[in-house]
Amino acid sequence: MATFQSPRGTRDILPEDQPSWTHVKRVAEEVAMQMGFSPITVPTYEELSLFQRAIGEGTDIQDKELFIVRGRQSNSDEERYALRPEGTAGIVRAFIQHGMQTRTQPVKLFSTIQNFRYDRPQKGRYREHTQFDLEYFGDVSPFADAWIIYTSWRILERLELHTVQLDVNSLGTEEERIHYCKKLSLYLEANAEALSEDSRRRIHTNPLRVLDSKDRNDQGVREHAPTLADSLSESSATHFKEVLSYLTTWNIPFTINPFLVRGLDYYSHTAFEWTVNSDSGQQSSLGGGGRYDGLMKKLDGPHVGAVGVALGLDRVVELLATQNVPVPKSKKPDLYLIAADEKGTVFCTEIIPKIWQYCPKLHLECDLGKVNVGNQLKRAVKIESHYVLVIGTQEQESGNFTLKNLRDSTTEHYSSLESLLEFLKNEG
Numbered sequence: 001m002a003t004f005q006s007p008r009g010t011r012d013i014l015p016e017d018q019p020s021w022t023h024v025k026r027v028a029e030e031v032a033m034q035m036g037f038s039p040i041t042v043p044t045y046e047e048l049s050l051f052q053r054a055i056g057e058g059t060d061i062q063d064k065e066l067f068i069v070r071g072r073q074s075n076s077d078e079e080r081y082a083l084r085p086e087g088t089a090g091i092v093r094a095f096i097q098h099g100m101q102t103r104t105q106p107v108k109l110f111s112t113i114q115n116f117r118y119d120r121p122q123k124g125r126y127r128e129h130t131q132f133d134l135e136y137f138g139d140v141s142p143f144a145d146a147w148i149i150y151t152s153w154r155i156l157e158r159l160e161l162h163t164v165q166l167d168v169n170s171l172g173t174e175e176e177r178i179h180y181c182k183k184l185s186l187y188l189e190a191n192a193e194a195l196s197e198d199s200r201r202r203i204h205t206n207p208l209r210v211l212d213s214k215d216r217n218d219q220g221v222r223e224h225a226p227t228l229a230d231s232l233s234e235s236s237a238t239h240f241k242e243v244l245s246y247l248t249t250w251n252i253p254f255t256i257n258p259f260l261v262r263g264l265d266y267y268s269h270t271a272f273e274w275t276v277n278s279d280s281g282q283q284s285s286l287g288g289g290g291r292y293d294g295l296m297k298k299l300d301g302p303h304v305g306a307v308g309v310a311l312g313l314d315r316v317v318e319l320l321a322t323q324n325v326p327v328p329k330s331k332k333p334d335l336y337l338i339a340a341d342e343k344g345t346v347f348c349t350e351i352i353p354k355i356w357q358y359c360p361k362l363h364l365e366c367d368l369g370k371v372n373v374g375n376q377l378k379r380a381v382k383i384e385s386h387y388v389l390v391i392g393t394q395e396q397e398s399g400n401f402t403l404k405n406l407r408d409s410t411t412e413h414y415s416s417l418e419s420l421l422e423f424l425k426n427e428g
């Protein structure tokens, strides 16, 4: 066994697994851009206090899972930074810092990000994971909620993941939620004996989380709990109805799940999650998001409406494999250049820049450090190069070249390098 292993809960994604990742990221970015989102890159770590304010006390992410970063040169023991556990807080921080509320609204952003959560690792749950994150700022209307859902739906559709399900709920405004939480806490207190230890701990810190507990006893208690829907004002109920109406028009199937509350505290109104049935023991949530109008203010920013979603790409990639969804393979070399002798090696070395000058898109492979022609040829076959060109003293002196097509075992002769390059130009 190698002395060093990747840290627990992290993985190496090897070259053979990269095509699925490239495919998923490309499709996600293409759809996002088609639907009006622009890319943004923000730092992998931020001030710890940013996450503390944004994510909320009583959430697992905030209480148990943050990776704290302390600089070696730091004079004090102060814990100043944390690796991001999610993308929204950092993107909102960037929105505020760069005064993006003064740009033409809405501002729609996307980012492919690495996140870090010190969670108990298992299949589909990693301590470093990748998300495709979409954020939609500057629109408080139900259209924006629906557009975010539609964008994530189109990404999953384009990836041919047709078995995903959408759960939606409305959490109402912050005031409505606070009022509801008081009612819920009272109810949970009265039923505390039947609750799991985790849920008992949350009765007053974060009672909403008891609603989406996976514990059987908790689920029994929640059946008779007061519902959020009953605490919504008329305008919140209308907002939710309108979101659902857009989804219906766009033929996006959904289920209203009154127990869906999400694991982050910043949501209000619409909350949703993409799930997949997990017979294979895979984590079921493929992605989720919702509206978070209060977060800007909480971070001392302007009052700007916001809604977003993040897809968990590790789980999306794993699902493509379990559902045998075909993924475009990585491109094979167009041309493998083989040197037959020393003069050939020098000549090949000299013409490589010329080849790319003529054929800028050509995938060219060569292994000129090796002298054995047989070995070079074997490698060309192994890596499935389309063409092979063997060059030695004879080719260099005569200016005649023979191009072998490894796919159909034919050969073509060219009486000058230029005529050969003219042909290859269209092959890259």
Ligand code: HAM
Binding pocket: 085, 086, 087, 088, 117, 119, 124, 125, 126, 127, 128, 129, 130, 131, 133, 134, 135, 263, 264, 285, 286, 287, 288, 289, 290, 292, 307, 308, 309, 310, 311, 312, 313, 314, 315
């Ligand atoms: P989240 O539900 O915490 O939301 O994460 C979104 C998705 O990331 C999950 O549904 C899951 O697929 C994936 N994910 C989360 N944790 C892990 C993990 N430990 N290992 C593998 N995959 C994981 C957010 O992060 C919000 N920021 C989404 C959002 C954007 N809301 C508004 N804008």
